[in-house]
Every structure is written in structure tokens, then in C-alpha cells.
């Protein structure tokens with residue numbers, strides 16, 4: 391029998407990645423593929439929490455840059471993550487798996503509020519818990535929400551599925567000579583000011599000794615490889 395390296399994981403899915411090649415919103419094929427990959431790790435007996443982004447619909451910084459009040463724009467960004475969470479949960483259910491959405495902002499006619507003990511119970515029951523509305527606070531990101539919920543849930547690792555296949559010496563979209571790290575320590579990642587995750591998320595994970603793996607959301611099978619402890623993407627360690 392194949393044995394996963396982790397019993398409980400916190401997966402951060404970028405909102406923008408859900409768009410696929412579309413200009414906006416949620417691409418059904420992309421979401422179905424992600425769901426089937428999550429299904430593969432659930433089948434290994436791994437408990438899966440998901441923190442979902444909202445960048446495909448609204449980003450607070452963009453609103454603020456256009457002259458909006460930053461906190462107002464950030465609340466709009468958090469609401470965008472609730473829509474993504476609902477779409478993902480719906481796709482999970484269509485795939486025959488079980489999911490619950492918990493929101494950091496109260497919106498109870500729509501989804502459950504975030505209640506830590508209840509979320510842990512859902513995970514123990516084998517349900518995928520989708521954490522919506524980030525941390526519930528403006529001026530934060532969903533990367534930080536993944537670090538926070540990962541810590542609260544007692545996850546053994548935070549997995550950031552994103553547009554690049556790991557952490558590079560510089561932004562690989564801007565610098566073609568950038569080299570990928572297989573492993574990097576928190577101190578080095580923070581010291582080098584690498585922008586692939588925000589500093590708050592890095593710092594929280596470092597304090598909690600919660601490792602992070604950054605890998606490509608577009609690479610089929612990458613999630614399972616990470617969960618099996620194989621060399622995939624970049625591991626950030628203490």
C-alpha cells in the first residue's frame with residue numbers, strides 16, 4: 391500500500407489559477423481536474439483543508455490602486471473567495487466527494503461560519519474543508535489564511551499550488567535566468583525577500599515550524615507527488 395508523507399494538509403489554491411485560459415472567472419475543466427487530483431490524495435487517507443484565493447474575481451490591491459478605500463476593496467476580495475469556495479465545493483460534490491465551506495466572514499444563509507472544532511471534526515470525517523474569506527481581516531492575503539488555518543488545524547504542511555513550479559532565485563516570469571530551489575530555509579526565503587508568498591505567511595509558518603511546499607497547479611500529478619513526499623516544487627523548511 392502507498393503511504394502518504396502527511397496525514398493532514400492545508401492546500402492553498404490561487405484564485406487566478408481557477409481561470410485556466412479564460413480571461414475571468416472559473417474554468418470548469420480546470421476545477422474538475424483539481425478536484426480529481428484532490429480526490430486522489432483523499433483516497434490515500436489524507437485529510438485535506440483548502441484555502442482558496444479570489445484573484446480571478448477581485449483583488450483588494452487592484453481596487454485600492456484604482457482609488458477605492460483599501461479595507462473596502464479587501465472585503466470585496468474576501469467575498470470573491472467565498473464564490474470560488476462555493477464553486478469548488480459544488481465541483482467536489484459532483485465528483486462524489488464530501489465538502490464543507492467555512493467562511494471567516496459571517497454569511498450564514500450561504501455557508502457555515504468558521505468554527506475551529508467543527509472544521510477539525512469535518513476533516514476527521516474525511517470531508518474536504520474549504521476555508522473561505524481568507525483570515526476575515528483586510529490587509530491580509532489568502533496565503534496568510536493558509537498559514538493560519540494550517541496552524542489551527544494542526545496540518546503537517548501548507549501546500550501552495552500556484553502558477554509557477556516552485557520558488558526561484560527571482561521571479562521566473564521576469565528573469566529567465568532565475569533558478570529553482572529544491573529546498574530553502576525559512577530564514578533564507580524571508581531574507582531574500584522572495585515574493586512568491588507574502589512575508590506574513592512565511593513568518594507565521596516559520597514560527598509554527600509548519601513547512602510549505604510551492605508547486606505548479608498546472609502540472610498533472612504534482613499534488614499527489616508532493617503528498618507522497620517526492621521531490622516536487624520547492625520545500626520551505628525550518
Ligand SMILES: Nc1ncnc2c1ncn2[C@@H]1O[C@H](COP(=O)(O)OP(=O)(O)O)[C@@H](O)[C@H]1O
Nearest residue numbers: 404552553556557558559560561563584585586
Ligand atoms: N522568487 C520567486 N519564485 C517564484 N515565483 C515568484 C518569485 N517572485 C515572484 N514570483 C511570482 O509569484 C507568483 C505567485 O504568487 P501570487 O501571484 O501571489 O500567487 P497566487 O495567486 O497563487 O497566490 C508567481 O506567478 C511568480 O510570478
Ligand SMILES: O=c1ccn([C@@H]2O[C@H](COP(=O)(O)OP(=O)(O)O)[C@@H](O)[C@H]2O)c(=O)[nH]1
Nearest residue numbers: 405443444445450464467468524525531532
Ligand atoms: O485574509 C484575507 C484574505 C484575502 N483578502 C482579500 O481577498 C483578495 C483575494 O485573495 P488573494 O489575493 O490572496 O487571492 P489569490 O491571489 O490567491 O487569487 C485579496 O486581494 C484581498 O483583497 C483579505 O483582505 N484578507
